[in-house]
Amino acid sequence: MPERLAEMIDWFGHASFRFRGSKTVYVDPWKIDKESHDADIILITHEHYDHYSPDDIKKVAGDTTIVVFPESMRDKVDFINAVFLARGERQTVDGVDVEVVAAFNTNKDYHPDSKDWVGYIVNLDGIRIYHSGDTDNIDEMNSISCDVALLPVSGTYVMTAVEAIEAARRIGPRLAIPMHWGDIVGGREDAEEFARGAPCPVVIKEHST
Numbered sequence: 001m002p003e004r005l006a007e008m009i010d011w012f013g014h015a016s017f018r019f020r021g022s023k024t025v026y027v028d029p030w031k032i033d034k035e036s037h038d039a040d041i042i043l044i045t046h047e048h049y050d051h052y053s054p055d056d057i058k059k060v061a062g063d064t065t066i067v068v069f070p071e072s073m074r075d076k077v078d079f080i081n082a083v084f085l086a087r088g089e090r091q092t093v094d095g096v097d098v099e100v101v102a103a104f105n106t107n108k109d110y111h112p113d114s115k116d117w118v119g120y121i122v123n124l125d126g127i128r129i130y131h132s133g134d135t136d137n138i139d140e141m142n143s144i145s146c147d148v149a150l151l152p153v154s155g156t157y158v159m160t161a162v163e164a165i166e167a168a169r170r171i172g173p174r175l176a177i178p179m180h181w182g183d184i185v186g187g188r189e190d191a192e193e194f195a196r197g198a199p200c201p202v203v204i205k206e207h208s209t
Contacts, residue, residue, distance in 0.1 A: 002174060002175040002201040002203065003203075005127060005147060005148050005174065005175045006148075006175060006177065006203040006205070008020050008021055008124070008127065009129070009148065009150075009177065009205070010205075010208035011177070011179070011205035011206070011207065011208060012029065012030070012031060012032060012207065012208055012209075013030070013031055013182055013183050013207050014028075014030055014031070014050055014179070014180060014181075014182070014183045014184065015027070015028045015030070015045070015050070015051060015131075015133075015134070015150075015152065015179050015180050016028050016029050016030045016031065016032070016056075017131065017150060017179070018039075018060075018208070019122060019124050019129055021124040021125040021127070022095070022124070022125050023040040023041060023094060023095060023096050023124065024038050024039055024040050024041075025039070025040065025041045025042075025043065025096060025122055025124060026039045026041070026042045026043070026060050027042075027043045027044075027045065027120065027122075027131045027150075028043070028044060028045055028050075028051040028052070028131075029042065029053065029056040029057060029059070029060050030050050030051065030053045030056050031053075031056065031183070032056045032059045032060060033209050034059070034209060035059045035060075036059065036060050037059075037060060037061060037062045038060060038062070039060040039061050039062065039065045040064075040065060040066070040094050040096075041065065041066050041067075041068065041093050041094055041096055041098075042057055042060065042061060042065060042066070042067045042068065043068045043098070043120050043122070043131070044057075044067065044068065044069050044070070044073070045070070045103060045117060045118055045119060045120070045131070045133035045134065046070060046073075046103070046111065046115065046117035046118070046133060046134060047073055047076060047117075048134070050183075050184060051133075051134070052069075052073070052077075057079075064081065065081060066081045066082075066083055066093055066094050067079045067081060067082050067083070068082075068083045068084075068085060068093060068098060068120075069082060069083070069084050069085075070084070070085070070086070070087075070100070070116060070117055070118045071084045071085060071086035071089075071116065072086075072115060072116040072117065085098070085100045085118075086100060086116065087100050087101065087102050087116060087118055088100065088101075096122060096123065096124055097122070097123035098120055098121070098122055098123075099120065099121040099122075099123075100118050100119075100120060101118060101119045101120065101121060101130075101140060101144065102118065102119070102135075102138060102140045103117050103118050103119040103132060103133030103134060103135035103138075104117065104135060104136070104138065105134075105135070105136050105157075105158075106136040106137075106138060107136065108136075108157070110134070110157045111133075111134045111135065111157070111158075117133060117134070118133055119131055119132040119133035119135060120133075121144065121145075121146055127147050127148065128145065128146040128147045128148070129146060129147065129148045129150070130144055130146035130148065130149045130150065130171065130173070131150045132149070132150060132151050132152065132167075134152065134157060134158050134180070135152065135158060135159065136158065136159050136163065137159055137163045137164070137166050137167040137170070141167055141170045141171050142170050144170075144171045146171065146173050147173060147174045147175065148173055148174065148175045148176070148177065149167075149168060149171050149173040149175070149176045149177070150176075150177050150179050151164045151167055151168060151176055151177075151178060151179065151194070152164065152178075152179055152180030152181075153178040153179070153180065153181055153186060153190045153191055153193070153194045154180050154181045154184075154185045154186020154187075154190050155185065155186065155190070156185045156186075157180075157184075157185065158180050160190075161178075161190045161191075161193040161194040161197070162193070162197070164178065164194050164198075165194060165197040165198050165199070168194075168198045168199055168200055169199050172199075172200070173200055174200065174201070175200060175201050175202070175203060176194075176198050176200050176201070176202050176203075177202070177203055177204075177205055178190070178191040178194045178195070178202065178204060182207075188204070191204045192204065
């Protein structure tokens with residue numbers, strides 16, 4: 001079963017993912033090599049350049065793609081098919097249930113709680129996928145329910161691998177996939193450390209193109 005869950009998820013490096021099912025959902029597309037224009041929905045977690053990249057959004061978006069942003073970014077973006085959601089909101093977007101959750105740092109200042117930046121839980125064909133955004137191991141994770149957890153492991157700007165292991169214990173997913181490594185900060189050794197200690201099956205994804 002973990003293998004089947006992993007097969008529906010493509011990783012483009014860093015925190016950039018595509019979920020494939022009855023709809024195609026991207027989260028934080030960045031450094032996309034090929035223009036695909038296959039996205040039904042694009043979710044943006046926060047405004048940093050390695051998560052909100054208008055050029056990469058254009059590579060995957062089509063004419064009817066809906067782009068979801070944190071409410072706190074409302075005055076900073078201009079997309080025709082934009083939806084703005086705040087933490088705690090839940091909305092059906094093009095037939096896909098999207099829940100917006102908190103993402104912030106607790107012991108560093110790169111992603112302060114006051115910015116109201118977010119992670120997402122996407123219910124795609126009955127599979128709940130949690131993209132945590134750029135975050136530390138926060139108490140709000142105690143209420144996360146998901147099948148797949150995408151968790152940062154590189155430290156510096158986000159959780160370390162050790163902290164991500166504890167986050168996985170809090171969340172209890174059926175599968176975890178480490179992210180936020182291999183670019184800017186962090187290496188495969190961080191992903192492997194997480195995999196060794198995580199309390200659930202872990203798949204370390206290879207780059208999709």
